[in-house]
Amino acid sequence: AQKVTQAQTEISVVEKEDVTLDCVYETRDTTYYLFWYKQPPSGELVFLIRRNSFDEQNEISGRYSWNFQKSTSSFNFTITASQVVDSAVYFCALSEDNNAGNMLTFGGGTRLMVKP
Amino acid sequence: KAGVTQTPRYLIKTRGQQVTLSCSPISGHRSVSWYQQTPGQGLQFLFEYFSETQRNKGNFPGRFSGRQFSNSRSEMNVSTLELGDSALYLCASSLTGTGVADTQYFGPGTRLTVL
Numbered sequence: 001a002q003k004v005t006q007a008q009t010e011i012s013v014v015e016k017e018d019v020t021l022d023c024v025y026e027t028r029d030t031t032y033y034l035f036w037y038k039q040p041p042s043g044e045l046v047f048l049i050r051r052n053s054f055d056e057q058n059e060i061s062g063r064y065s066w067n068f069q070k071s072t073s074s075f076n077f078t079i080t081a082s083q084v085v086d087s088a089v090y091f092c093a094l095s096e097d098n099n100a101g102n103m104l105t106f107g108g109g110t111r112l113m114v115k116p
Numbered sequence: 117k118a119g120v121t122q123t124p125r126y127l128i129k130t131r132g133q134q135v136t137l138s139c140s141p142i143s144g145h146r147s148v149s150w151y152q153q154t155p156g157q158g159l160q161f162l163f164e165y166f167s168e169t170q171r172n173k174g175n176f177p178g179r180f181s182g183r184q185f186s187n188s189r190s191e192m193n194v195s196t197l198e199l200g201d202s203a204l205y206l207c208a209s210s211l212t213g214t215g216v217a218d219t220q221y222f223g224p225g226t227r228l229t230v231l
Contacts, residue, residue, distance in 0.1 A: 035219070043204055045222035091159065102149055102210055102218060103172050106159040 002027045004094050006107035013082055014115050021077045021110045023092030029053075031097035034068065034075045035104065039089040051075065082114045118143065120209050120223035128229045134195040137226045141188050141209030147171075148190040149220060150182060153204040162205075165190050166212075194228075202230045 003026040013019045025034065036048040049059065051068050059066050063083075067076045079086055089111045093104040121140045129135050141148050149172075150162040161174040165184035182192040188209075194201055204225045210218035 037222070042224065043206075043227070044224040045206060045208075047219055047221060050219050102147055102164050102220060103161050103174070104149075104151075104159075104208075104220060105161070108158050 002029075002032075002094050002096055002105045004092050004105055004107035006090075006092055006110050008110045009108065010111045010113070012113045012115065015084060016081050017114075018078060018080050019082050019112065019114075021079075021090050021092075021112070023075045023077065023107060025073050025075065025092070025094045027094060027096055029096040033095045033097065035093040035095070036066070036075075036077050037091045037093060039091060039109070041088070045091065048077075079112075082112075084114050084116055087112060087114045120207055120221055122205075122207050122223040122226050124226060125224065126227050126229075128231060129197050130231050131197055131199060133197050134193060135197060135228060136191055136193045137205055137207075137228075139190045139192075139207030139209075139223060141190070141207075142221055145209035145211055145221075146188050147210045147212060147218065147220075148184055148188060149208045149210070150190070150192050151206045151208065152176075153206060153225070154200075154202070159206075162192065197230045199230050202228060204228075 005024045032053045034051045037045040039045050056068050063080045065078045089109045091109045092107040123138045147166045149164040153159045164172040168184045179195045184190045204227050206225045208220035208222045210220045
């Protein structure tokens with residue numbers, strides 16, 4: 001069975017600090033997909049990034065970067081120079097590649113509070 | 117392109133009643149999934165519809181059901197409401213979902229309160 005663990009339930013930083021959100025996953029499949037979503041107070045889940053299990057290349061997009069390591073089953077997310085607008089709950093999610101269709105398994109989420 | 121829309125945004129019901137929630141996917145998307153979000157259980161998968169067929173179902177009682185129409189719009193129904201059904205219900209759409217994990221795009225959710 002697939003499982004996603006986000007050990008950090010809440011993180012508080014001061015604006016302009018860098019912050020890393022941890023995500024550890026479990027799956028028996030060799031082909032799978034990992035996602036990060038952001039949930040601001042409005043409630044809508046906003047898609048941030050998707051990675052497949054064969055692509056371990058780390059990615060940087062503006063102030064965001066992601067570190068995918070299959071050896072440790074981790075898919076961590078870093079925000080550089082955090083801003084107040086980054087305050088939200090961040091979810092890591094896993095989907096296995098099978099013929100049963102789409103199903104995301106989410107971690108418990110990490111609430112990030114960025115203080116001015 | 118318009119995003120995923122969900123109606124209504126807020127609902128208040130009493131125990132024993134039933135409720136129907138509606139979801140319109142992004143234009144061209146054929147797969148619709150539903151998730152329940154509660155403080156205690158987090159985000160949990162309810163079911164997924166593709167081409168008017170339920171393709172996958174989470175671990176929820178039969179009181180939770182859904183359907184998808186030919187235009188890909190979807191509805192979910194909860195019968196005999198219980199206090200524990202109070203939650204944010206999120207709908208997500210994806211392009212095809214044909215055995216490959218498409219990216220799912222979420223709507224704003226329907227917040228259901230059961231009194």
